[in-house]
Amino acid sequence: MTVFGAAVLLAGLLLAAPPATANDDAYTREIRAEGEKTERLDRAREEIRRSEEQERARENKDNKTAGPAPAGKTQEDFEKLLRKDSPASYRFYADFTPERRSGIFKLYLKEKRMSVVKRKIVDTYLGI
Known part of the structure; x- marks a missing residue:
């Protein structure tokens, strides 16, 4: 095996190896945390929207039925x-x-x- 062949083999092994975990794990955790915050905000916005719709429906019912x-x-x-x-x-x-x-x-x-x-x-x- 030549030096060139050994270098290609070594490069292939390095590229196939999983990436460094310490930096990627911290980065991945931050991305996931940001995604979870966004999901919580979306759920809260949806709950507020539904609550407002229900309140409007009650108001309309009161306005129509209370008289x-x-x-x-x-x-x-x-x-x-x-x-x-x-x-x-x-x-x-x-x-x-x-x-x-x-x-x-x-x-x-x-x-x-x-x-x-x-x-x-x-x-x-x-x-x-």
Whole structure:
């Protein structure tokens, strides 16, 4: 075997060998970490988009179905409606004093939209 043949054989073995692992592993880890961050952001954006769509659908439903409060509507009827249509808002509402509940009911009679009432309930509960 000549020197040239040995050099070709050695070069072939070096090219066939796996690349250095220390630098490539760190680089690969960084690339994977960046990809995972991007995937998490994409999932979060998708969840936000779905949540906003659901909220818009609820708002549209409230705007179509709530309508004006029927004449003679009582606070008890309002509370039943709130409990049925929005149990989470009702839980906050149930913690209010009778005076605050009365104020929320008056807002319902005035605004005639559950979306406005639910927003007021949350704002009141949070002290906003």
